[in-house]
Amino acid sequence: MSDHADPLEARYRRLLCVFPPGHRARYGEEMIDVLMASSAPEQRHPGFRESLDLVLSGLRTRLGAAAAGGLSPASRSAAMVFGFLSCVVLAMLSWYDVAADVVWRGVFDGPVRDGWLAAVPHRSLATGVGWTLVACLCAAGLRQLAALGAVVGFLGAVGIAGGAYGSAPDSLVSSWWLLTLTAFTAACLLALIRTAGTRGWRDLMRRDPGRLSPLGRRAVVALTATALLIVVDPVATRALTVVESDGDGVSTMHSRIPVLPLGPLTRDGDNHLGAVALVVMLVVLVLRLRPPVRRRVLLLTAPTVATAVFVQTGLRGYLESSARFRPPVYLTTGQSGALVLAPLLVFAIGTWLLRRYERRLAGVPIAGLK
Amino acid sequence: MPRCGVYVPSRYMLTRMSELTLRPPALFVLTALAAGPQHGYAVMQDVLAISEGRMRLHTGSLYVILDRLHEGGLIEVDHEEVVASRLRRYYRLTAAGAARLARETEAARRHANVAAARLRRLNTLGGQA
Numbered sequence A: 001m002s003d004h005a006d007p008l009e010a011r012y013r014r015l016l017c018v019f020p021p022g023h024r025a026r027y028g029e030e031m032i033d034v035l036m037a038s039s040a041p042e043q044r045h046p047g048f049r050e051s052l053d054l055v056l057s058g059l060r061t062r063l064g065a066a067a068a069g070g071l072s073p074a075s076r077s078a079a080m081v082f083g084f085l086s087c088v089v090l091a092m093l094s095w096y097d098v099a100a101d102v103v104w105r106g107v108f109d110g111p112v113r114d115g116w117l118a119a120v121p122h123r124s125l126a127t128g129v130g131w132t133l134v135a136c137l138c139a140a141g142l143r144q145l146a147a148l149g150a151v152v153g154f155l156g157a158v159g160i161a162g163g164a165y166g167s168a169p170d171s172l173v174s175s176w177w178l179l180t181l182t183a184f185t186a187a188c189l190l191a192l193i194r195t196a197g198t199r200g201w202r203d204l205m206r207r208d209p210g211r212l213s214p215l216g217r218r219a220v221v222a223l224t225a226t227a228l229l230i231v232v233d234p235v236a237t238r239a240l241t242v243v244e245s246d247g248d249g250v251s252t253m254h255s256r257i258p259v260l261p262l263g264p265l266t267r268d269g270d271n272h273l274g275a276v277a278l279v280v281m282l283v284v285l286v287l288r289l290r291p292p293v294r295r296r297v298l299l300l301t302a303p304t305v306a307t308a309v310f311v312q313t314g315l316r317g318y319l320e321s322s323a324r325f326r327p328p329v330y331l332t333t334g335q336s337g338a339l340v341l342a343p344l345l346v347f348a349i350g351t352w353l354l355r356r357y358e359r360r361l362a363g364v365p366i367a368g369l370k
Numbered sequence B: 001m002p003r004c005g006v007y008v009p010s011r012y013m014l015t016r017m018s019e020l021t022l023r024p025p026a027l028f029v030l031t032a033l034a035a036g037p038q039h040g041y042a043v044m045q046d047v048l049a050i051s052e053g054r055m056r057l058h059t060g061s062l063y064v065i066l067d068r069l070h071e072g073g074l075i076e077v078d079h080e081e082v083v084a085s086r087l088r089r090y091y092r093l094t095a096a097g098a099a100r101l102a103r104e105t106e107a108a109r110r111h112a113n114v115a116a117a118r119l120r121r122l123n124t125l126g127g128q129a
Helices: A005-018 A021-037 A046-067 A072-108 A122-141 A143-165 A168-174 A177-190 A217-239 A273-288 A290-314 A316-324 A333-361 B012-020 B023-035 B040-050 B060-070 B093-127
Strands: A241-245 A249-256 B075-083 B088-095
Touching: A005 A021, A005 A046, A005 A168, A005 A333, A005 B023, A021 B060, A021 B088, A046 B040, A046 B060, A072 A122, A072 A143, A072 A177, A072 A217, A072 A273, A072 B040, A122 A143, A122 A217, A122 A273, A143 A177, A168 A177, A168 A316, A168 B075, A177 A249, A177 A290, A177 A333, A217 A273, A241 A273, A249 B088, A273 A290, A290 A333, B023 B088, B040 B088, B060 B075
Parallel strands: none
Antiparallel strands: A241 A249, B075 B088
């Protein structure tokens, strides 16, 4: 072996790390053989074109497996479930805003005189209609349209939050968990575009014990019924709230029933029973999933939850100070970077942990999987 | 190869391969292997020669193509040997690969004939003008 071979070979081996482990296991050694045979006698560093080709080919191999429908059945089912459920959640959050605005505007501004449409917050109405439509497209199996709708929804959310950053940067930070959720929803629906056959989408509605079917028809109906509670929640809250005015334009409100200690769901002093019911329903649905699908749905949910926790804990000081000062306090580079990287890091770590766990399980027969 | 305990069937990949149009680099690789079993470096050199220097395959691209052709059942491993303590794997065309190359060649020949005929007409018209 010539003197130049060892460092050059080591550098080629580092470049080969771009390829997926399976590809490296099958072809790694012969690729090294070809690379070394192609190299010049005194060459010590990989050539630029060769290096670029290795990196691009490695990325293409990694991405191509998912884009060509190479997702495992469990990952495909999890992406379907997560995509559908998150569309439902996003739709119901918007409808809640619409309902709450209509109900409480009627309390403080009196009866609506210019027609109900004038009383409705148009942005929330548009997002509510949009995400409801995307959820319906998911269930109907129109995956390309559903993905397109989700991407439009994500870009819209970015536009709305970004537009408010100049005047109220804390609003962008507060809604970062929402942007994370829409981003992962769009990513899941995009990843499913090229999966084989629309039959997979019909699994959302039918529980077939022979396949990794995630949801049954009854579950979807129950989810929809529970989600509708979100819309009527403001009406129920209004009915349970006493509003007293002191005659000088100052109103005080208190609930007729004790406020339940449910943390973020009742922080503003109202029992958001619709939200509680939706959270319980989501937990029940996720627990009904088969373990491989459930693990992946939790993995997809983790970045959103982690972002919400990070914002409420790590950036709490920023939120409080930015709301108080004029001009507002903007994010530092480090804070911005942390916001962007945190969900990606959580997802990457979660994926690694999941793979390690399932590789360990692979040594044991897993019941119910094809 | 099992992923996370769930088997992704290679029959799916075979079906996908037959539906995909083979691009020129993959066709050149099949043409190279039509001459007999070759290893990766020899395939690269042969493709360069067949294309008269116009198609230079680098290692990364070559093995992506070989992987796809292998998954698609168009090529298979002929034998392996260890040279200078490194693995060298020789690939050969399968019957399905030969049939697919023959179909692609026939299609290319028909296209070339149409192009030649039209060019002759074009040259004739140009001469008259």
